[in-house]
Amino acid sequence: MSAPKRARNPRGDGAKLRDEIVLAAVELIDANDSPATLSLRGIARQAGISAPSIYGHFPDLESVIEAVLVLSFDQLGDAVAAAIGSHEADASAALLAAGRTYVEFGWAHRARYRMMFDASGYAHNAARTYRMVEALIARCAASGESDSSDPHLDAWMLWAGLHGVATLEKPNRNELQRLGPIDRVAMLDTIIRRLARVGDYPAQSSGPAG
Amino acid sequence: MSAPKRARNPRGDGAKLRDEIVLAAVELIDANDSPATLSLRGIARQAGISAPSIYGHFPDLESVIEAVLVLSFDQLGDAVAAAIGSHEADASAALLAAGRTYVEFGWAHRARYRMMFDASGYAHNAARTYRMVEALIARCAASGESDSSDPHLDAWMLWAGLHGVATLEKPNRNELQRLGPIDRVAMLDTIIRRLARVGDYPAQSSGPAG
DNA sequence: TGTACATCAGTGAACGCGCGTTCACTGATGTAC
DNA sequence: TGTACATCAGTGAACGCGCGTTCACTGATGTAC
Numbered sequence: 156m157s158a159p160k161r162a163r164n165p166r167g168d169g170a171k172l173r174d175e176i177v178l179a180a181v182e183l184i185d186a187n188d189s190p191a192t193l194s195l196r197g198i199a200r201q202a203g204i205s206a207p208s209i210y211g212h213f214p215d216l217e218s219v220i221e222a223v224l225v226l227s228f229d230q231l232g233d234a235v236a237a238a239i240g241s242h243e244a245d246a247s248a249a250l251l252a253a254g255r256t257y258v259e260f261g262w263a264h265r266a267r268y269r270m271m272f273d274a275s276g277y278a279h280n281a282a283r284t285y286r287m288v289e290a291l292i293a294r295c296a297a298s299g300e301s302d303s304s305d306p307h308l309d310a311w312m313l314w315a316g317l318h319g320v321a322t323l324e325k326p327n328r329n330e331l332q333r334l335g336p337i338d339r340v341a342m343l344d345t346i347i348r349r350l351a352r353v354g355d356y357p358a359q360s361s362g363p364a365g
Numbered sequence: 366m367s368a369p370k371r372a373r374n375p376r377g378d379g380a381k382l383r384d385e386i387v388l389a390a391v392e393l394i395d396a397n398d399s400p401a402t403l404s405l406r407g408i409a410r411q412a413g414i415s416a417p418s419i420y421g422h423f424p425d426l427e428s429v430i431e432a433v434l435v436l437s438f439d440q441l442g443d444a445v446a447a448a449i450g451s452h453e454a455d456a457s458a459a460l461l462a463a464g465r466t467y468v469e470f471g472w473a474h475r476a477r478y479r480m481m482f483d484a485s486g487y488a489h490n491a492a493r494t495y496r497m498v499e500a501l502i503a504r505c506a507a508s509g510e511s512d513s514s515d516p517h518l519d520a521w522m523l524w525a526g527l528h529g530v531a532t533l534e535k536p537n538r539n540e541l542q543r544l545g546p547i548d549r550v551a552m553l554d555t556i557i558r559r560l561a562r563v564g565d566y567p568a569q570s571s572g573p574a575g
Numbered sequence: 576t577g578t579a580c581a582t583c584a585g586t587g588a589a590c591g592c593g594c595g596t597t598c599a600c601t602g603a604t605g606t607a608c
Numbered sequence: 609t610g611t612a613c614a615t616c617a618g619t620g621a622a623c624g625c626g627c628g629t630t631c632a633c634t635g636a637t638g639t640a641c
Contacts, residue, residue, distance in 0.1 A: 163584060166637060172584080189483055192402060195628060205586050207629080216628070269483065272533065273399055278540045285544055307545050312556050316522075319529025323482065330488040334495055335517050346522050349559045373603075373617060382617080405595060415619050417596080426595070 161203040173212040175202050177222045184223070187266040188325070190273065193220060220274075227271050228280040231260050235284050239291060247300040247353045250291045254317055254347040255340075257284070261321025268321060285314060292351050302352040313350040320346060371413040383422040385412050387432045394433070397476040398535070400483065403430060430484075437481050438490040441470050445494050449501060456504040457511065457563045463498060464527055464557040465550075471531025478531060495524060502561050512562040523560040530556060 164171050179202035180193060195216040199206040213219045238256035242249035261268040271277060289310035295301035303309045320343060324331055331337065348354050374381050389412035390403060405426045409416040423429045448466035452459035471478040481487060499520035505511035513519045530553060534541055541547065558564050 163636075166583065189485070190400075194626080196626075206627095207587085207631090208585055210629080211584070273479070275399070275535075275540070278543050282544060308547060308552060308555075311541070311544075311547055312526075312552060312559075315529035315533050315556065316526045316560070317529065318533045319525035319527065322532060323525050323528045325485075330485070331521070333488055334492060334521075337518060337521055342518060342522060345518075346525065346560070349522075349562075350526070350556070352559075375604080375617095404593080406593075416594095417598090417620085418618055420596080421617070 170212070172202075172204070172208065173222075176204075176209055176212060176219060177226055178202075180219055180223045181226070181267065184267045184270060185264055190266045190269045195219070220270075223267075224271055224274055224276075224280060227264070227267055228277075228284070231257070231271075231281075232283045232287075234260055235287055239287060246291060246294040246298055250288070250295060250301075250351060250353060251344060251347055253288060253291060254313070255343060257317050258321045258343055261318075262324070265325070272318070272322075285310065288313060295351065295353055300353055309351055313347065316346045316350045380422070382412075382414070382418065383432075386414075386419055386422060386429060387436055388412075390429055390433045391436070391477065394477045394480060395474055400476045400479045405429070430480075433477075434481055434484055434486075434490060437474070437477055438487075438494070441467070441481075441491075442493045442497075444470055445497055449497060456501060456508055460498070460501045460505060460511075460561060460563060461554060461557055463501060464523070465553060467494070467527050468531045468553055471528075472534070472536045475535070482528070482532075495520065498523060505561065505563055510563055519561055523557065526556045526560045 176198060180198045183193060183197060183201050184191075193216070195209055196206045198219060199209055209219065213222070234256050235253050238252040239249045242252055271280070289306050292301060292303050292310050292313070293306040296303040296306060301309075324339065386408060390408045393403060393407060393411050394401075403426070405419055406416045408429060409419055419429065423432070444466050445463050448462040449459045452462055481490070499516050502511060502513050502520050502523070503516040506513040506516060511519075534549065536549070
């Protein structure tokens, strides 16, 4: 239904199917809003191949999911790194951009983001992203942009806060807007400022600090 | 295996099995650390009955899960209400206790807590708990214990922060301690103070405000 | 340049399993007379 | 007090389904000679 005919890979490129399988799994996950159960047969259907073909590239379903997780944490880390990189001179602006990017990844790939943190080993997989944020808070503290006296603890709290925003809210469905309207963007900035102790965090703030 | 023989309920008490079914489902969920798939047959096994017996009390599996969710949100709300109730005279102490209780529920029932917020409709189910916290922040603001000028927004951010701590950390496995040691209790208090703007939130704090 | 063949990249059929759900039933128990 | 019976609280067997996995295979393609 999704791919009725598929050209067989040429002789040396059999490994290409490996990437196609992982991509098909990602498509299936991202098509859902809530975390659904992945099946090997479903992935094969999405990739336009027969189910046994997967065994040429992965020993079992679990390994496919593991590959999806590794790819996803790489994508998340890359996105955050890019956000930081676009604000080289301004550490606190970089921190705000990193936080927004992190949460937006969770919102854009809701089921996948949840799957990433449902699996064990996420601390290891997310370590790269965590270290970037931790270093950024340390930079803000060094430059006086943050009052943080413990970047490790503050990075941890910020991570928890962003993770909460990423998983609690359902932007497309406005689930939580029923409890009363909320400006999500301003809320996100304020959470980052308060937890990382950046800028005018004690005052009521909805825009960037002057 | 779990319940080899089970006495049949007497004539008027057929509805008792309904509660036993929900309880069996809760036991199965709580026995897992990660969210696993519930099956109707598995619930029946856990309850010590045959699978078709469930149909006398629920039209399908989804309805059983719905009942589990309703019960769970009631338990969460009751726990938070009790924590608040034990600090009647001190709004900020009540807020800290409420936050700790909320997160402890998530830690104690990890898979169930995730299931509660994976399902749609959680905003409706959690509204009671949310309103309690919102009112508490308003009380703190009125008494000068909090600098909150927008209890609705601050309650929302606090909820997100607590939800993040509840779902990100795996206390039994110390998943995140690999990234560096963290004092969870102090961290939790600090998150609550910073997001609800209570007490000495701008200063580095690990104990209750004097 | 031609051709036999090994290899590669997959496929189709089949297996046993647990699942949700249905159906006809069973046997204890309260009630009517 | 005795007894027939309706009702209640379940059970056991069976159904069709999608699943993960295995197995023997197929047919295109690059390579050796």
